[in-house]
Amino acid sequence: MRLFDPQAPMTVRIGAGLMVVGVVLAFMREVSARWLSGGPQPGIWVGLIAPILGLMVGVIWARGIGQMIGIYYWCWVALVSALILMFAVLLPLSWTGQITPVRWKPWTPLSTLEGACAIGSAVLLLVKPSIGAFWKRGLSSAKSPHVV
Secondary structure, three states, X not given: OXXXXXXXXXXXXXXXXXXXXXXXXXXXXXXXXXXOOOOOOOOHHHHHHXXXXXXXXXXXXXXXXXXXXXXXXXXXXHHHHHHHHHHHHHHHHHHOOOOOOOOOOOOOHHHHHHHHHXXXXXXXXXXXXXXHHHHHHOOEOOOOOOEO
């Protein structure tokens, strides 16, 4: 079982790798915040199943991108583009007082690393070599010329 498609550019490989690291850090942050916060113990769903599902989905998504399966990449591009647009509109409105200010949770070393992985993977997966490689593939997987 290969982690990456042999034809994947280095930007895709490193970007997918950073995505996995970020997902693992998010899982660790979520579990530690829920179980080590000193408050009431969470239930099995909130404390264990939901973080594990998030971890699994993130790893599967990153692997799909690393395997150069276009549908994973193009859906990810659409999601990231929507998030960038949302921040580009809402943050200035918040700063000027036209909407309720955005409340940020306190930054921890773990959340800082997680954010750096997210930004790093976004930059690497949105550069020309990555976009070009997926553009040539379309929505198909590396093994099949048909749409997945």
